[in-house]
Amino acid sequence: MQNSPRRGGNILTKITAHELAKKQKEISVAEFFERNKHILGFGNQTRALITSVKEGVDNGLDACEEANILPYLYVEIKNHDDGECRVIVEDNGPGVVKQQIPHIFGRLLYGSRFHAIRQSRGQQGIGISAVVLYGQLTTGKHAKITSKVEEDRPAVVTELVIDTNKNRAEVINRDTVHWDKPTGTRIEVSIIADFKRGKKYVYDYLQSTSIVNPHAQIIYREPDGTEHIFERTSEVLPRKSIEIKPHPYGVELGTLIKMAKHTKARQLNSFLKTEFSSMGDRTTNAAIEKAGLEKTMKPTELTREQFLALNKAFGKVKIMAPSMDCLSPIGETLIKRSLKHETKEISPEFIITASRPAAVYSGQPFQIEVGLVYGGNLPKEEPVKILRFANRVPLLYQQGGCVITQAITSIDWRRYGLSQPAGKGIPTGPAIFLTHVSSTLIPFTSESKEAIADVNEIENEIKLAFRECARKVQHHIHKEVKRAKTREKFDLITKILPEIAKKSADMLNKPVPSLDRVITKIMDVVWIEDLIEYEKVDRAPVQTTLTDELHEEHKGGTITKSRILVVNYKRNPQKFNLYAIIPEDAVVGTVTPTPTKIANNYIKWKLDTIPPANKLDVNFELAGLEKGDFDENDLYIENINPAFVIGADKWEGE
């Protein structure tokens, strides 16, 4: 450096490294944020409003779920003419103890979830304190937090600001008040925000949140007093995600070295077995062998090269996918129910969902669920609406830069009846596409958590899920066409044929001829017809698989009753097997006649021989579902020519 020519450098005084060192100091996170608001999603006044609501809501939902409380959220925005908004978010969670309030609301990067490998909304502990900080930066006003932790004690009201130099809260005022709620937290922050522009987004955000959090009741009050209620459609809390150890697939070298340094295990094999998930004796030995290492080596003494070999060896060994207990997917039934509830006014033709088995990227388990709403009053000439969710949090911005959008646009939707110029880009048609990515760590493109990064494994899973969905759509349409034909035949034999007979008899003054055998001749099929009914019951429905042990105090529920009528309109007696598909999260109640098998997702009957022109009733009951969750029978037959049967398809095996 010193020998290189300098342009005009000699005019300036030389500065030494020692002198520079005097200026080098730690930057407080809070200070950093102050200058880089956009990184956390406060880039402009519209975004600031939505981010504030979002952080409050995420926080509230996480708090409730951790305490096994069905969330009841109240969101209110008060708007002042000078561009100042007061954002209020109230939950019925467990509350926050007095001593923790300054840390949680007044300190950035403080939280319990950062180090845990399990699914949660918030992770870094930045969210809510960032809102407090943004508020104080733009309005100079204190944040006000009300919290109540026990039913028979008063609530504590804390007013605080963040000391940005120290990244610590400064409590301005503390008081106790009476609060009707048993427990809960309420945060009020004044921020400069653009309500006029943000209005629609806040509504969309809360509606979307309600779709993927069917167990939450959200009430939203706008500045003009308009109140929106996003109703709870499931009385069951999502399964709690359980913390797990890292999975060897895709674990980074640095992480591996760090883990080995801190492990208490004395031998390599026990290190791998205890510090990682999905590692048994067989896989551990295989990995060590592939890496050319010894079981008995001390993990703390491995060289960088040996770690590298081990890391590479992980990829060559078939290791079971991580346990999915760390994930909390929504489930197809609930997604369908939520979409149904939220699109009531659109009256869509159908709602179809698909969910993939869990997969892994970079050692992090993830799972994809998708839903598709089609038809009704949805606009036909506009691009389909894409709803993106990550760990039950709606993503509102940067749609174009998100792996979800990328996956959707790379599918050729023209094959599935949507228009899409050149088979690329967002398809056009009356549809809504919902994607939910749940993962222990969502790879966001930035800290504002608006888009998911382009991760191959995730993109592939999303594509697979949508393809499955599209196939189901085709199946559904195919079935509708078949049903319409069935109805035609039904009209023919029940209405028209008797009329023809009657009229001809009248004209000739003869008795009306018998039709039964002519009908058999016309139909020449086995005809399967079904009906689904719902019955409210006071007693608790049969134990549901969805229910957490904590939520057994169901007052009553709905029994879904499926009635299947099998009529033999063939000229010969018929004997065959019948299968009815049932949702995996339903519990089977009474079934008649006695089934041969009740599997996880189907019921099988070996039906008795049905003589010509005879009928057979088949019934089953399902519990653990809401009205409308199961609204269509999916029936299959075996040991009979499928061409002889209307109303069921050929059973292709499980």
Add this chain to the structure above:
Amino acid sequence: MKKDYSEVINKIDEVASKIYNDFEKIEIPSLNLPTRTKANIKFSDKYNVWKYGTSITERSAKSLDGAYMLLRTMYMVDFIKEMIKINKSSTLREMYYISEGWELAKFHSQQESNLLAEDLEVITSCMREDFKLRPEEDGARVIGNVTIEEVTRNNTKKEIHCQDDVGDAGYSIPYNVEPEKITFKNFDADFVIAIETGGMFDRLAENNFDTSNRAILVHLKGQPARSTRRFIKRLCSEKNIPVLVFTDCDPWSYRIFASIAYGAIKTAHISEYLATPSSQYLGVTPSDIENYDLPTDSLTKEDINALKSELTDPRFQDSFWKGEIKLQLKLGKKSEQQALAKYGLDYVTDTYLPEKLTEMGILKK
């Protein structure tokens, strides 16, 4: 003349019996009738006209459409029987509206009910008139030296001379032109000229072509109604005079000629009553477009398809038609009767028609 309907009632009851017996025999009820398409018309040497061939369409209760058809047929025959009993008649349109009360059997368009009435004619070998069904008055007109005796609605006979007793619009052909309704009395003419458009009919009338050339002018009013065709047929066969058809020069007009000369596809079951096999096409021909240098329009896509379809129509398989249709496809042009006005209002009566009629051997030089 009072008509005896007992035969018609027998035929109708046969239709109901067929269905009833099917039920008794545990057969799927059905009715058979000749296929009523272009592919199934055959030339009848006996009648010199085109009739339905041997291929059969089954109307069966096996399909929903077939079942509806049978139900409607049942309602229709019942309705016809009732009309015969109370001695009333109805128009096809009235029957369409009456079907509103037939619940499941009601028609969705008059087209449907008209077609079924024709089907019923085919099945029973009766005529629409036997069913007491009549079309809307179509008012095709006649001017010429002929006296027609018509039985009026008051059941009195009235003689009408089609020049002296009529106004400029001429004699209006009633829907029933059978002998019990009209007879031809005094007659003095050399040929019948059937004209497609009202404008040309009026031109010939105004120019007194009927008197100057001893012609009977008949206005076809587009695709001629059954009664018009039947009228021409009777006039031609009873008075033994030639019929000349004078239309526009386009594929649709050739079909008008075909329905007069050979029988229409839709009514091929009664071609021998309606068609006049001796009638000749006068013009305007595609050759005339060239010979008379007539103003033209380009053929549309539909025109071209219609012409091509005529090339495969069994009725147009003679050398005259094949030549003219191919010429027209080559020209890519069509023309109208009234295009002759290019050369003046009298050109058609003074030059074109005399030339063509002479060429065809109808007028002597």
